[in-house]
Amino acid sequence: MSTEKIQGTRSDMIVCENVDKWFGDFQALKGITATIAEKEVVVVLGPSGSGKSTWIRCINRLEAHQKGTIIVDGVELTNDLRNIEKIRSEVGMVFQQFNLFPHITVLDNVTLAPKWVRKLPRAAAEERAKELLEMVGIPEQAAKYPGQLSGGQQQRVAIARALAMEPRIMLFDEPTSALDPEMIKEVLDVMRDLALGGMTMMVVTHEMGFAREVADRIFFLESGEIVEVGTPEHFFTNPTEDRTKLFLSQIL
């Protein structure tokens, strides 16, 4: 059987169709249907508890959706172990709390997965890791432990760690929410560079400036539903839905 057959057009990186997800009684996602193209940068906005994080976590199957279909890079997310393995190495994820491994050095954090999942030789993995750390601007911290780094530096290491797997898609789950204001910029800069480099990105964030500047499209979620989709221009200047207007009036 080939997974190629079921994929849509090649440029569709993420396809969600009628995705439902419950936590017990609470329905977190209600019939999410969306398609994200290759090299597209999508920002997901919405009040807290609207299901943004749940959606993004379903896309690399940290949470299993219960109804509907999710297809990532032509691979459907099911219970198939091989598919799960494939998705995990194709999709990089950056968390709100960085979630670095505190007991190993920064370099080991970045090389662990390439060595053991991609089976790169150690030298190659370390070389690549150093390039990535250079890219995110902290090559000199490689030998330190995560606990010795500032929040912004930790988040950049987390980005490097995700990139080390050479993913085709990057998911960002509120990457700047846990950071002090002066560190937000350094992380956003790295993300901006990444977007300019042509990475497919899905970003949950509250940084409106970033959304306006970098996003190709903005999704607005409320109570587990996609309320409005549009380009930043449309979204910030001329939203159609009342709920979007209310949200924007509250945060801008």
Next chain:
Amino acid sequence: MNEPTMIKVESRPEETSSTPREWIRKNLFSNIPNTILTIVFGAFTIYAIRGVLGFVLSGERRWEAVATNMRLLMAQGYPANQFVRVWFTLGCLMALTGLSLAAWKASGRLPATKISIWIMNTGAGLALFAVLAPISAASKLGWVIAAAIFLLIGLGIWFGLRGENKRPTGSMPTVWFSFGFLAILVLSLWTVPYGHYAFVEGELIAETGRTVAMSTKLPFTVMWLILVGSYLFGVRIREYIPSGRTKAVLVGLWFLSPFILNWIVLRDPDFDYAHIASTDIPLALLFIIGGGVALYILSKPSLGEVGRILAIGLLFFAVFNWIGAFFGWYSMLQKVRISFVLLALAALIAPNFASDRKTRLRFVAGWSALIAISHWLITAVNSPSTLELQGPTYLGGFSLTLFVAVLTLLLSFPLGVLLALGRTSTMPIARVLCTGYIESIRGVPLITILFFFSNILPLFLPEGMEIAELAAIVTGYTLFSAAYLAENVRGGLQSVMREQYEASDAIGLTTSQRTGFIVLPQALRVSIPPLVGQAIGVFKETSLVAIIGAYDILRIANSVVPAQTEFLGVKREGLLLVSVIYFIVAFSMSKYSRRLEERVGLGER
């Protein structure tokens, strides 16, 4: 009385830098109730010390019963002409200790303040002893002089090195302080007339007023020299060999040492060289080459699920070999069966090494080493011992205690970790099985488990299969201690954040990689202090083997020595000695664990 806890409190007045008088006032006589407490409990303390000293030094005590039977208490009936093996074993451990101290850079330093206070405390303790002990005036004078010498040395250090803030400056490495302390103990063997007691051909020899026998003091001196020499050697080679490699080798040696030292050095197996040449070596080579080739193929990156299915098939085959042997359908050498199990386990982890040629070859090399060592050990264990024994086993006394404790800890650790993982896993059946096992073991006393394994286990074994008493005991201890260990590890596992699991999943680690690289290292670090506590528990509980009939140090002190015609009914002396020995080991371990706990706490920040 130079108990280290005392020092902590006494070195505390640093902050206030009060005079001794103020200090005494503050800690002992600050107000009326406090004064009453001091007087009442001070009187009680003096009364208690007098009582203990009176008991210990009473003319009715027959300490020579202990002195004479020291070898029995330590090594039971180990043949005297082969005793060099015991010393060799101890020497190896000393060398490993010295090298490890050097490799791990035991760099702690003791401040002169502390040393001086310890020495002065010892002096004060001796003075207290001289005053309270029921001994003759002449010997009292001797003790007073000794006390004065200690106090003078301590004061000398204090005032000789006194710096700006009225306290001594400078420090010395803890390692060298310990070596010096041990040197004093060893020197005392050559100079202090402890007396010489022994059974020589059944006759009691008791010579007071001379130093201990040459067969005691010489080996201990050599041990000290080996310890210090290997430390110096370790410090030297630190410059030439990368420390990571030295540490890896040392850890490997520590793990192997109980097996090699016990089954090969102490047990002295009688190797059948013809059989080894005709069967054992070809068999080992067969597994090294055949298994190596198989593993090289199984770690091919393009193999995918086929490799896993093959590995599981191999595991079924390996397990089925045992079943077949139990039912007598077909049989093969024990060694072959064990090797197949090892091969199947290696095949299961092979996909993790599916990478370039170099990694795969390293994996195969590891396999070869595993087979070589395990085959050698199995051959050694299965060869009969050449020792002529008086007792049922070649181990007894304190060495049996140590052996059971070390082996139990080594074996129960992996089992406990597995149980903890099972109990915290998301698989209901595995969880129910592990929880059921852990809770039912923890619910019953150890002694009933030991009875089960020494009385009842033989009933469960298939015909023709027997289990040695010692093996039954260690099995029982291991299964018991694993349940407790699992609970400690579980605590650590629960302290690992959920996010760590998610992050590992997100970068694509498999469950086993996640467990091995991310979860367990963090969990075990947190559970080190309770694990050391558990180790102390295991060590103390080894005393229970005395009840089910093994000749450990407690059994010998409690029932063997009191049965000797020379020392009929002399029980309390031996039991006191056993208490002191257990106390020294357990107390130093708990001190160490408390230090570890502080360090772990610091690491958390």
Next chain:
Amino acid sequence: MSETSSPSYHHQKPPFYRDATVVKWLFQLGALALVIFALWFLSSQARDNLAARDISTGFDFLSIDPGINLSEGIDTRPATGGRALWVGMVNTIRLATAGILFATILGLFVGLARLSKNLVVNKLGSVFVETLRNIPLLVQILLYGAILANLGDLQFDSGWDNWVIWSNKGLSVPRVFIADGFYQWVVFMIIGAIAARWAYNRRSRLRDETGQDAYPGFASLGVLGAFAVIGWFIHPIFGWVGNIFGGIEDGISKIPEEALQAVLSILAVVLAVNWIRGFLKSRRTPGGSAHLTDDDKFRIFFAGIGAGLAILVVYVVWPGLSSWIINSSSDLFGVLEDKFGNGRTGGPFGVDRPEVVKPGKFEKYGPSGLTMSLGFAAVFFGVVLYTAAFIAEIVRGGILAVPKGQIEAANSLGMKRSAALRTVILPQALRVIMPPLGNQYLNLTKNTSLAIAVGFSDLVQVGQTVGNQTGKNLSVFAIWMLFYLACSLTISVAVNFFNVRLKIVER
């Protein structure tokens, strides 16, 4: 909502060996099969081996004379194996209860001593803890046994004036016993407790309203004390309580056996169904797809199995269960009728001093005092001192765990030291102390099994003797397990009860 019309995908089912759920369950079933196989294999081996040795398993030895003598207990020459084990259990429980009581008291004092600012007291506490917990309990028990065995021979003038007597035959202390009027006095005390609670509430309300210190604790203690004293003299007026119990006894004995059987089985089914319904309800999602995890299915399955087992027990395994329940509960009320009945006029308690008698050639302890045999004393001192060392550390840790800020806050509110201790520190400390304390009680209970080393007839020692005598080691092992598991359960239920109470206090 979707802007691009995405093609409709059909779900692909992966082959079973790649399906995460299937693999997980196959793995578990494989492990379960392996465990069941191992157990089956071992038990079949055991059966063969036992048959070969002409030993039968089973519990028939419980009703056969084991022909053994026990060193002490309620029956030193038990007529049946069951009776012998019962004596052992009573001895174990006696030892464990006394041990827990004294270890708690001693541990509390030593723990407080470790916190004392007085250097001498503090150091004494440290030495006590460090010494005793680092010497194995078994070594301590044997050492205490050896020291006690070297005490002098028993004579008429041994000990302190017939209050405490010690010798190499053991220790004897005054015995407080429950006398004739105890049960009626208990009725008085129950009423007293209710009254005390009322007084407490009233005084607290008074304090809340007026703001003055109304000493509710002292008031309630006073009320309780008054009832205790008055009840000591006039308790016979409660003789009529016995008649109530008599009535209940008659009522119960008239219940037909079949009715109880049916009620029990219906109860089991109703409970299971009720539980499953509640469970399903809690898992239902509004989307309708009640998404049960494998874990949930497992629980439901076990609930069903549990109900089935209960019915099986009631009708097949132990058909006499219901008549046993009827008989024993009517017996119970019969006993209560007797105990609470009229005509019991003595005081609730009595005290007897120990004595030395000389019936034959040698002196021995008379029956009046509370006598501890040598074995009992050795194990008792062992477990008490050993456990007290651990309890002391728990108490100390618990009090130190209360943040310093809490004490400072209490002081800054102008609370008195005693009030701060009672209302701020103790509740918080107890919350930390209780769980490990319960653990220590469990350990103590299990540790009493070391009594076998000094020949005290606890359950393990008796069981070992009975097992060796009859060859029923396996059955004895099962009884040991059941007994100790029951003890563990009892203690953890008790500790949990206190914990729940503490949590209420916290609120």
